[in-house]
Amino acid sequence: INAEYGDETNKAMNFCRECNNMLHPQADAVRKILELVCKNCNFKEDALENCVYKNNILEQEEESTIAWQDIPADPSLPRTYNNASARCSLCQNNEAVLYKVLKREGVKVYFVCSNLACGHRWNSD
Numbered sequence: 001i002n003a004e005y006g007d008e009t010n011k012a013m014n015f016c017r018e019c020n021n022m023l024h025p026q027a028d029a030v031r032k033i034l035e036l037v038c039k040n041c042n043f044k045e046d047a048l049e050n051c052v053y054k055n056n057i058l059e060q061e062e063e064s065t066i067a068w069q070d071i072p073a074d075p076s077l078p079r080t081y082n083n084a085s086a087r088c089s090l091c092q093n094n095e096a097v098l099y100k101v102l103k104r105e106g107v108k109v110y111f112v113c114s115n116l117a118c119g120h121r122w123n124s125d
Contacts (some may be wrong), residue, residue, distance in 0.1 A: 018043045025052045069119055071112045072097050079114065088113040090120040 014023040016038035023036035025047060034047040071077060078098045080086035086096040096111040099121075113120040 013041065016041060016043045017045075060089060066099075066101070068112060068121055071099050072114045072116055080111070084113060085124060088115065088118060088120050089122070091115050091118040 003060050014036050015021065016023055019038060020039045021038050021040040023038055023043075023045070026035050027033075028035050032050070035044050036047050037044050074097070080096050080098060082094050083096075086091045087094050088096065091112050091113060093115040095114040097114055099110045099112055101108045101110065109124050111122050111124070
């Protein structure tokens with residue numbers, strides 16, 4: 001019995017044919033293959049694929065995982081002062097923190113207003 005979740009890139013959960021408990025991946029060092037093993041009744045079967053887990057992070061999601069609100073308080077990040085590109089358009093603060101995000105097409109530089117109450121961000125594009 002398999003429970004399919006999401007699209008084809010997500011792996012199915014496999015269940016034991018004997019007791020219906022979840023099967024867990026385990027390496028068979030002698031045969032050098034991946035097996036699915038029931039921890040309840042010790043049922044074993046060869047896995048159809050060698051991939052146990054795959055995590056796809058899209059670029060849009062990648063940016064949403066950044067804790068933007070914490071960036072202005074980080075003293076290790078570079079800052080710009082009295083620079084035209086560093087002036088916040090919302091609160092007119094003249095200090096911004098630079099934060100670089102690596103993308104497929106290159107590095108994208110973000111400016112984050114250093115005013116903790118504001119937190120506005122913009123990029124150099």
